[in-house]
Amino acid sequence: MERCSRCHRLLLLVPLVLGLSATPAWAGTPSVDVLRALRFPSLPDGVRRARGICPADVAYRVSRPAQLSAPTRQLFPGGFPKDFSLLTVVRTRPGLQAPLLTLYSAQGVQQLGLELGRPVRFLYEDQTGRPQPPAQPVFRGVSLADGKWHRVAVAVKGQSVTLIVDCKKRVTRPLPRSAHPVLDTHGVIIFGARILDEEVFEGDVQELVIVPGVQAAYESCEQKELECEGGWKERPQKQQSHRTQRSPKQQPPRLHRPQNQEPQQQVRELGKPQMAAHPREGRHPDISPP
Template identity: 30%
Template sequence: MNTRTFEVNLLNKLASYSQDSGNFSLSYDEANCSILEVGQYATLSIPSVEVFEEIFADELSLLLTLQYSLKEETSLLTIIGYRSDILFQIRISPYALIFVASRRRHYEFPVSSLADGKWHRVALSISLERLALYVDCQLVESIGWSSYFGMGVTLQGLLVVGGLIESFEIPFEGALGQLTFLMGDSGAASEHCQTHNITCGSPLDKEANHNTSLSWPAFPQTGTQVPDETNEIQESDTQMAKGLCCILC
């Protein structure tokens, strides 16, 4: 297993790429924090090796803040292998957040608040022992792996934000205020609203000024619920994935 700890601020990398891509826009809030607006038919792809450089760790935290209001399931973030297979994916719907990993591992967490058009913090923890999801500083669910052999993410493919990964889906449309991988640090997800909040401030602060009901309670310490796990998922639309690869070939 990989143990080196390092941070990948994906939002900064996406900001530089989005300048040459249509249907993306970069803005800043009053705290000078960048906000990436993603249009519904935007597809932003970066070679995985340019994002993660050397390795994709087997233990990690994924931290993000997002705002969207689609009523259909959509793909937010996908890492595609060189054979057009899905190695890592975050999908969201009005009812759930879905994590898809390599070897057809599929985990669905019931979350009903993400598509309400407000800003939300989401943190996914992947450790050798378990998988856990936090939303708005609350532990949603935690599950122990039945067997864990690592993420299995290679760096020969593409990282894709938005776009059509599956032929049947609706493209993502919304805004991102944080998108950070903390490689080798699975505990960072539980500290998202404390030590790992973005230092420039947050678009959530701007939302809070207009919505006094928005609050960030302390994290629970344990989780006992178990999300649905499906060993078989539908194959990705390989023609679309290959088409994305050709963009950068």
């Protein structure tokens, strides 16, 4: 009975919707803007606009009832890249330990996931079942559960995965996958939740992008200098606090900065992006700006 109940919850989370567009507007681009693909800008239930990492930036505040999903092949019509960068700008509810993004196969196997909190966990399982759960990368000593904005980059290449936080902290862990790993794109990609898991994402997200290759992860700090007011820039790795020091002669504008493998048959029948209620009810406590 418990298993049937869980399967029913899965159906509520990712209902079947037919009639998908065969050619998304962003097909063929070198990167996938996950937030746009999951229709965050249209502000579905449980999502509202919020101030981003800089006052002029637009972010999205996600409350507990909100869940967003889409068929993986709609985001990756040409297949999921072997080596890739995952880039995000995010601020979670303080103390939260929850998934940011999860990718399931058509059989309901969790193939890819990034879990934020303390510690940060990265899950990856290819078509051969590698790496096994004991070898899944865990970034101990890294916390993203402090209620502050963070720029996070994940670089997956070969047999390793590297986590870069705020352009300062860089940690690499082994990723013992097969020599030719493949991720099934006939399943579903879910924002902020895992099937059969009570924990869901609550917080603000400004960016969530997946880019083929790892160059984007390593260059993200150079490409995304903070531009907050008046075009003035300062790189995150040079900052010592949320506010810059002013000299008597120069007073630039103020800078504000702020596992797992059931079920086996439900995910095959998935459709276009859809909102669905999470089994747990509750309201998202408001996160005050940094």
